[in-house]
Amino acid sequence: MKNNKAIGYVKKAFGNLLHVEFEGNICQGEVCFIQVDDKSFSAEVIEINGFIAKVQVFEDTKGVKLNTPVEFLGHLLEAELGxxxxxxxxxxxxxxxxxxxxxxxxFLSRGLYIPPLDRTKKWNYTPKVKINDIVFKGDTLGEVTESHFNHQIMVPFKYIQKFTITYVKESGSYTIEEVIAKAKDEEGREYEFTMLQKWPVKNGLMEGKKTIPTEMLVTGMRILDTQFPILKGSTFCTPGPFGAGKTVLQHHLAKYSDVDIVIVAACGERAGEVVEILRDFPALIDNKTNEPLINRTVIICNTSSMPVAAREASVYMAVTIAEYYRQMGLNVLVLADSTSRWAQAMREMSGRLEEIPGEEAFPAYLASRIASFYERAGTLKLKNNKTGSLTIGGAVSPAGGNFEEPVTQATLAVVGAFWGLSRQRSDARRYPAIDPLISWTKYLVTASKTLNEKLDDFLGKINMTKRFIKEGDDILKRMEVVGEEGISINDMITYLKSELFDNCYLQQNSFDKVDTYCPINRQIELFSLLCEIFAFNFSFTMHDEARSFFLDLQNDIKNLNYIDFETSAYKETYKIIKDKIYTKKANV
Structure with missing residues (x-):
């Protein structure tokens, strides 16, 4: 990758796409600077044809003219890790x-770049190697305390040699640029290691053995954890029309997911949604660590008002930082909102490159780009026998809620879980607006192995509830045509049971401090109660009698959801509900 820095001159400009005639050696993906007056604008080489390089500029190109000088830096677009x-x-x-x-x-000015990591802050460093130790890339040299965990300082991943440690810095406070260890390779060349390393964002960072995910990722949302669960190291997507609650759902996952670190990539969404995270997270306390949620969060903020070209970089930047923390044996969650805006940026650049368009003018390689992004998720068995995981979730914003459009279809082909949000449910104020009739997960069987320990025949009970939801929806459609009087009392009871399950279990009140997060043990207890209700053969003579009973029961269970778990008030309300059910059953 090292070369004498190439230089070039702008020959054509199409918006933020420049044609640059260059001298020297360059490669695709290389970073360059466009020199405009006294400022330099960052850009990336995306195509090379002879001695003409096509570069996309990450800033407004106002002021660029014929023969504007360009300097190539000799390295790819990189993330600073440390x-x-x-x-x-x-x-x-x-x-x-x-x-x-x-x-x-x-108001951000063009051409202003600052090193991502603080060069002056000192970290309390503790070495974990000694002189004459043999190390390879990814091996731990030492540790510093960052937030609530030990941040491992590793041998840079760009090296493939075997190293022998020749110098180790003693414990103390150092900046990230100070040398903390030295080593020689097998040919006797000496290398210096600092706490800082860099990695190209478009190349996957993975040192270890990829394994099949097995551990369930608990989100505290009932419809997700029991109906459509995911695993640590899995992938999922949340497509939905405008206003259906995609961002609210992603904020819930960022707050309550059972992971060590959350990377939020705001890719092309409105700035107000990022402001909400910045305002709320410092005040909210993480249940696991009792520290503010911001202490486990990294935010990559490339909003709709920022340069379109940097949207693609923001998605890759987020997943690269996540891969770095996965190498420490941590569980990381990446939330990309929204991948549709990233795809639109690709479409815009593809048009300027005059490529043959695919469906809806998206580039023909759209599906492979989306697949390569989600494939960077997974569970990793490290050399020290620790396990790290990277879970990726992407919001998709199809125009008009059309799930048949190319971005949604390309995403569905590669993810392991689909949480589809519907306009109908969001308009009915049913939060979360995840439609149980269209959503699916490939991880239910694996997750059921964990949940079977808490509830016998969990998978069978889940299939029963899905059957009731489907039957209830079919009966509702018939009722819309013939009315309540046109259906049998048994069909009416089936419909009321499905509505009870929807209102009391699938829906949650995000404004209530208790109901917004439901621990897995509480979910299982409520789910078990509702399964008992499904199994009862209630006997009613009138439709109104059945509706009145189930509405009363629904109010009682909703009130139960707002009471702290396992308190005396909770146990008392739970007993009242059980007595009401069994009293009605005794009258059969």
């Missing part, structure tokens, strides 16, 4: 937005 990433807010190119705001105010 202590200090947690709690940071970056743009798609990993510029620290808080530092930029201090330097230039709240």
């Amino acid at each position: 202590p200090g990433l947690i709690t940071s807010i970056f743009d798609g190119l990993q510029n620290p937005l808080e530092k930029i705001a201090k330097n230039s105010g709240y």
Whole structure:
């Protein structure tokens, strides 16, 4: 990758796509700077044809003219990896937005780039190797404390040699650029290691053995954890029309998911949604660590008002940082909102490159790009026998809620779980608006092995509830035509049971401090209660009598959901509900 820096001159410009005639050696994906007056604009080589390089500029290209000089840097678009990433807010190119705001105010100026990680902050470093130890890439050299976990300082992943440690810095406080160890390779060349390393964002970072995910990822949302569960190291998507609650759902996952680190990639969405995270997360406390949620969060913020070209970089930047923490044996969750905006950026650039368009003018390679992104998820068995996982979830924003459009279809082909949000449910104020009739997961059988320990025949009970939901929906459609009087009392009871399950179990009140997060043990207890109700053969003579009983029962169970678990008030309300059910059953 090292070369004498090539230079070039702009010959054509099409928006943020420039044709640059260059001298020297360059490669696809290489970073370059466009020199406009006294400023330099970052850009990336996306195509090379002879001595003409096509580069996409990550800034507004105002001021670029014929023969504007271009300097190629000799390396790919890279992420800086090291202590200090947690709690940071970056743009798609990993510029620290808080530092930029201090330097230039709240309106970002073009051509301003600041190192992502603080070069002056000192970290308490503890070495974990000694002189004459043999190490390879990814092996731990030492540790620093970052947030609530030990941040491992590893041998840079770009090296493939076997190293012998020749120098180790003693325990103390050091900056990320100070040498903390030295080593020689087998040919006697000496290398210096610091806490800082870099990695190309479009190349997967994986040192270890990829394994099949087996551990369930608990989200605290009932419809997800029991109906459509996911695993640590899995992939999922949340397509839905505008206003259906995709971002609200992703914020819930960022707050309550049972992981060590959350990377939020705001890719082309409105800035207000990122502001909500910045406002709420410092005040919210993580249940696991009793620290503010921001202490486990990294935000990659490339909103709709920022350069379109950097959207693709923001998605890759997020997953690269996540892969780095996975190498430490941590469980990481990446939330990309929204991958549709990333695809639109690809479509825009594809049009400027004059490529043959695919469906709806998206590039023909759309499906492979989306697949390569989600394939970077997974569970990794490390050399020290620790296991790290990377779970990727992407929001998809199909125009008009059309799930047949190319981005949604390309995503569905590669993810392991589909949580489809529907306009009908969101308009009915049913939160979360995940439609149980169209959603699916490939991880139910694996997750049921965990849940079977808490509830016998869990898989059988899940299939029973899905059958009731489907039958209830079919009966509702008939009722819309013939009315309540046109259906039998048994069909009416089936419909009321499905509505009870929907209102009391599938829906949650995100404004209630208790119901917004439902622990797995509480979910199982409520699910078991509703399964008992499904199994009862209630006897009613009138439709109104059945409706009145189930509405009364629904109110009682909803009130139960708002009471703290296993308190005396909870146990008392639970007993009242059980007595009401069994009293009605005794009258059969």
